[in-house]
Structure formats: structure tokens, C-alpha cells
Amino acid sequence: MREMANYKATYFKWHVEGGIAIISLDRPERKNPLTFESYAELRDCFRDLTYADDIKAVIFGSNGGNFCSGGDVHDIIGPLLKMDMKRLLDFTRMTGDLVKAIMHCGKPVIAAVDGVCVGAGAIIAMASDLRLAAPEARTAFLFTRVGLAGCDMGACAILPRIIGQGRAAELLYTGRSMAAEEGERWGFYNRIVPAAELDAEAIKLAKRLAGGPTFGHMMTKTMLNQEWSMSIDQAIEAEAQAQAICMQTKDFQRAFDAFVAHEKPVFGGD
Known part of the structure; x- marks a missing residue:
């Protein structure tokens, strides 16, 4: 990097x-x-x-x-x-x-x-x-x-x-x-x-x-571009895989912890 x-x-x-x-x-x-x-x-x-x-x-x-x-x-x-x-x-x-x-x-x-x-x-x-x-x-x-x-x-x-x-x-x-x-x-x-x-x-x-989940933004941008050439079934599967990857990020955990604590999440991009 x-x-x-x-x-x-x-x-x-x-x-x-x-x-x-x-x-x-x-x-x-x-x-x-x-x-x-x-x-x-x-x-x-x-x-x-x-x-x-x-x-x-x-x-x-x-x-x-x-x-x-x-x-x-x-x-x-x-x-x-x-x-x-x-x-x-x-x-x-x-x-x-x-x-x-x-x-x-x-x-x-x-x-x-x-x-x-x-x-x-x-x-x-x-x-x-x-x-x-x-x-x-x-x-x-x-x-x-x-x-x-x-x-x-x-x-x-x-x-x-x-x-x-x-x-x-x-x-x-x-x-x-x-x-x-x-x-x-x-x-x-x-x-x-x-x-x-x-x-x-x-x-x-x-x-x-x-200030948002920048890894998630990267994935959103990637999918917006890649899905132009996919069928609907391919796009749904690609998004399932992309979202599963995002669920392994620390930002996903941060968002959950903030919700439970009634706080605004502070994302770290990882």
C-alpha cells in the first residue's frame, strides 16, 4: 500500500x-x-x-x-x-x-x-x-x-x-x-x-x-461497474459473495457494537 x-x-x-x-x-x-x-x-x-x-x-x-x-x-x-x-x-x-x-x-x-x-x-x-x-x-x-x-x-x-x-x-x-x-x-x-x-x-x-465504511464503498463501486456485464443471477451471486466478504470486516462489527450502545459508528475502513 x-x-x-x-x-x-x-x-x-x-x-x-x-x-x-x-x-x-x-x-x-x-x-x-x-x-x-x-x-x-x-x-x-x-x-x-x-x-x-x-x-x-x-x-x-x-x-x-x-x-x-x-x-x-x-x-x-x-x-x-x-x-x-x-x-x-x-x-x-x-x-x-x-x-x-x-x-x-x-x-x-x-x-x-x-x-x-x-x-x-x-x-x-x-x-x-x-x-x-x-x-x-x-x-x-x-x-x-x-x-x-x-x-x-x-x-x-x-x-x-x-x-x-x-x-x-x-x-x-x-x-x-x-x-x-x-x-x-x-x-x-x-x-x-x-x-x-x-x-x-x-x-x-x-x-x-x-466517514463511512470505505471498504464497503470500494465493494459498492466494484459491483456497480462489474455488474453491467452480468445476468441477474450472476449479479445476485456476485453480491452475495461481496457482502459475505464485507461481513468479515471490522467495520461490520463496529456498526453492530455502536447500534447496541446507541452510538454512531466510527468506521476504520478495515
Whole structure:
């Protein structure tokens, strides 16, 4: 296992408060685009989070009033036009690996979205477990607007499971912007929060999760992801096994002891 409270990021902002890792991209003057370097570092960071016992929850936040404007036009899209198929596939696999790393990091990930959230930024929000939005948030899976397919970084698999096939098809075909209220109504956003309160609400939610049975949260996240490809019978059996494992944790005993004592349980994550 490793500790990440003192992790030093190069291409994005990172700090830890009480076991909660807070990440945001750090190019606010350009609405926080991604680069080859930030893609790779984020992928590696989320992979490392799998083994970080000192991190209980993650917030991927906004910076300067915007979440992420997608891949940088000059730093990414321009160079892509000069690459051969092998290098292009290396890149698209790397971007997909970021989504897999977010989904498999074992920690609840909260996206706190303000302003622009488009392209790969919308994908990062999509890959998160919970999503809060400021009223000004504008989310677009705009890949078709730059001549590409809507099937980017798992969008055609994940987005329909969040908002439904027809709604996902509309967003992925047209690349149009989804307003915050529409996103909440469709189930993409869990809640709309005033922009001035967005960070505080994300931290409040993360603290609630971090104070819970974090081993149980890891198992919940794992099952939410794995059961997409299971039959109902397989899912019920997988959950039976997962819950039996959780029943062997000290947190299960702590919850029982607290109930008997008429106290609030204090979980330890083991």
C-alpha cells in the first residue's frame, strides 16, 4: 500500500484534506484543457489511488469557473493530425485508460462541475460516481462537432446507463450542450448547487463518504461497474459473495457494537 497525501502533481492541482483528495486542472485561462501530459499523469494518479489507504474519497473539481474544455486544440488536436495509426491508437487507448483508472480506483469520485465541461471533460464527469453542477455548467460530448464519432472513451457504453439510450444518442450524435437543469432532470447530475457553494458541497459530500465504511464503498463501486456485464443471477451471486466478504470486516462489527450502545459508528475502513 502507499500514501498519497504528499503526492506532488506536475500537470494538475492536487491537495488532500482529511483523507479527501481534491483534483482540478490548472489552465484556467484556457478553460482547463487536457494535454498529453495531463492525461497520462491523471491516469497514473488514479491507478495509484487504488493502493492509497490514506485517501478515502476524491473530488475532481473546477478551476476559474470552468471544469474542462477537453483536449487542447493546439497541444493535442494539431499533433494528432500528423500521427500514423499506431500512434493514434496509443493515444486513444491512453485516454480510455484514464476512464478505466477512475472507475477502478476503489474510491468514490465526485465531479464538481462549473462552467465548461466538454469533450474529455464531459467524459471525466461521466466516469465519476457522483456529479454536482453549478447552474452555469454546460456539458457537451462534442466529438461529432470536430468530425469524430461519439463513441469516445467509453461514452457509448457508460452514458446510456446514466441517462438512457435515447437521450445519450441525442447528445452523442449532435454534440449539443446540455444545461445543468436538463442534466439534473435526466439523471446525469445528482444535484445543482450555487456556484459559490459548489466546492463546499462537494467537500461535505466527500466527508460523508470518507466517514463511512470505505471498504464497503470500494465493494459498492466494484459491483456497480462489474455488474453491467452480468445476468441477474450472476449479479445476485456476485453480491452475495461481496457482502459475505464485507461481513468479515471490522467495520461490520463496529456498526453492530455502536447500534447496541446507541452510538454512531466510527468506521476504520478495515
